[in-house]
Amino acid sequence: MLTSKTVNEFINELASSSPAPGGGSVASLAGALGAALTSMVCNLTIGKKKYVVVQAEMESIVTQSEKLRSSLTALIDEDTNAFNAVMNSFAMPKETEIQKNERTAAIQRETKNATLIPLRVMQLCEQTLPLIRLVAEKGNVNSISDAGVAALMVHAACMSAKLNVQINLASIHDAEFVRDAGTQIKGIGDRVERESQNILRHVNASLNTHS
Amino acid sequence: MLTSKTVNEFINELASSSPAPGGGSVASLAGALGAALTSMVCNLTIGKKKYVVVQAEMESIVTQSEKLRSSLTALIDEDTNAFNAVMNSFAMPKETEIQKNERTAAIQRETKNATLIPLRVMQLCEQTLPLIRLVAEKGNVNSISDAGVAALMVHAACMSAKLNVQINLASIHDAEFVRDAGTQIKGIGDRVERESQNILRHVNASLNTHS
Numbered sequence: 544m545l546t547s548k549t550v551n552e553f554i555n556e557l558a559s560s561s562p563a564p565g566g567g568s569v570a571s572l573a574g575a576l577g578a579a580l581t582s583m584v585c586n587l588t589i590g591k592k593k594y595v596v597v598q599a600e601m602e603s604i605v606t607q608s609e610k611l612r613s614s615l616t617a618l619i620d621e622d623t624n625a626f627n628a629v630m631n632s633f634a635m636p637k638e639t640e641i642q643k644n645e646r647t648a649a650i651q652r653e654t655k656n657a658t659l660i661p662l663r664v665m666q667l668c669e670q671t672l673p674l675i676r677l678v679a680e681k682g683n684v685n686s687i688s689d690a691g692v693a694a695l696m697v698h699a700a701c702m703s704a705k706l707n708v709q710i711n712l713a714s715i716h717d718a719e720f721v722r723d724a725g726t727q728i729k730g731i732g733d734r735v736e737r738e739s740q741n742i743l744r745h746v747n748a749s750l751n752t753h754s
Numbered sequence: 755m756l757t758s759k760t761v762n763e764f765i766n767e768l769a770s771s772s773p774a775p776g777g778g779s780v781a782s783l784a785g786a787l788g789a790a791l792t793s794m795v796c797n798l799t800i801g802k803k804k805y806v807v808v809q810a811e812m813e814s815i816v817t818q819s820e821k822l823r824s825s826l827t828a829l830i831d832e833d834t835n836a837f838n839a840v841m842n843s844f845a846m847p848k849e850t851e852i853q854k855n856e857r858t859a860a861i862q863r864e865t866k867n868a869t870l871i872p873l874r875v876m877q878l879c880e881q882t883l884p885l886i887r888l889v890a891e892k893g894n895v896n897s898i899s900d901a902g903v904a905a906l907m908v909h910a911a912c913m914s915a916k917l918n919v920q921i922n923l924a925s926i927h928d929a930e931f932v933r934d935a936g937t938q939i940k941g942i943g944d945r946v947e948r949e950s951q952n953i954l955r956h957v958n959a960s961l962n963t964h965s
Contacts, residue, residue, distance in 0.1 A: 550757045550764050550783070554827060558790035558820065560797035566903030569787050572761070573907065576780050579769035586771035609769065616765060688917040692777030695917075696784065699910035702954075706899040706906075709961045743913075750920045 567622035570703035577696035578612035584678040584686045597681045625657040658711040661704035665731045668701035672738045691746035698739035778833035781914035788907035789823035795889040795897045808892045836868040869922040872915035876942045879912035883949045902957035909950035
């Protein structure tokens with residue numbers, strides 16, 4: 544499993560001439576890092592006298608951000624596994640007509656599956672942003688830059704996942720699937736772009752006020 | 755060392771109530787992931803017949819991106835070490851006038867040092883972008899989404915590092931240091947914003963052409 548490798552090993556494998564892990568697993572990892580930073584800001588707020596009025600809210604947020612972190616972390620490996628399944632279907636025999644048809648069907652099936660994973664990353668990133676907004680607005684102000692980094696990571700994760708959906712859609716024949724996924728990624732992409740910008744404006748304003 | 759921990763352990767430590775590692779180390783990690791993906795696209799281009807005309811260029815790019823990857827990876831730990839040094843200076847005794855002065859001087863010195871690390875991350879991110887542009891334009895088109903993810907990671911890394919410089923500058927008394935660093939991060943931030951958008955426009959255009 545990729546997540547059982549050291550950070551160094553992961554980065555080394557990424558840089559190598561093997562196509563997996565690639566941008567898809569990096570998208571999931573960036574999302575997991577964003578969710579983890581959201582949890583961190585909560586954990587650095589909970590138990591502090593100055594923030595006692597938001598303690599219950601932070602406890603509720605950290606429960607949610609930890610679930611999102613866990614799901615996004617699992618998708619690091621799922622993305623690479625799905626990519627390898629696509630590669631394996633390309634390697635299927637294609638000598639007889641039956642083999643050709645089976646191979647094409649497998650490629651289509653596995654490419655659809657490999658598309659659903661970054662789509663899920665995008666959905667989870669969108670769900671993380673309202674939590675990041677809350678920790679940026681109400682969490683420990685000493686960690687405001689960490690809330691900003693969380694927004695930047697989740698934004699990059701979502702847009703990275705979008706590129707991975709798009710490159711897969713280019714080779715899927717099922718027009719309805721392509722249309723549906725296209726509509727979804729456009730909507731999520733636009734909303735995540737807008738909301739992450741809103742959070743970053745708040746973070747920058749707060750940094751300027753306190754400097 | 756953080757980079758010797760597994761990806762899972764790193765994300766767990768990040769989410770914990772310990773302030774380190776935090777957004778600074780995540781910024782360096784995102785930069786390292788972007789540089790690693792740049793190397794990957796080179797490695798998936800080198801040796802392919804279709805790309806023989808750019809082989810020498812890709813070999814030159816991968817040498818540079820691997821150096822940047824190595825520097826950015828080292829900064830993951832350096833950022834956390836520098837942050838811990840700031841925390842240690844805050845913990846210094848402050849009973850006598852001499853102790854107070856020594857403590858203040860140490861806080862100022864360590865905070866400046868902790869500021870130079872994300873500033874270095876920003877500089878390295880800026881140096882990575884021209885390489886990403888080249889692999890996006892001339893590298894293996896099957897990896898165009900990975901080039902896009904590299905641009906997104908390096909952009910997020912640079913803007914994350916900028917937030918970390920800003921939050922540190924707020925507590926540095928040396929006006930000249932603050933002014934100089936402020937000018938530098940504004941310049942790098944603006945250029946990285948513009949150049950990463952340019953790359954992403956090219957990647958999106960290429961994805962639309964091939965779909």
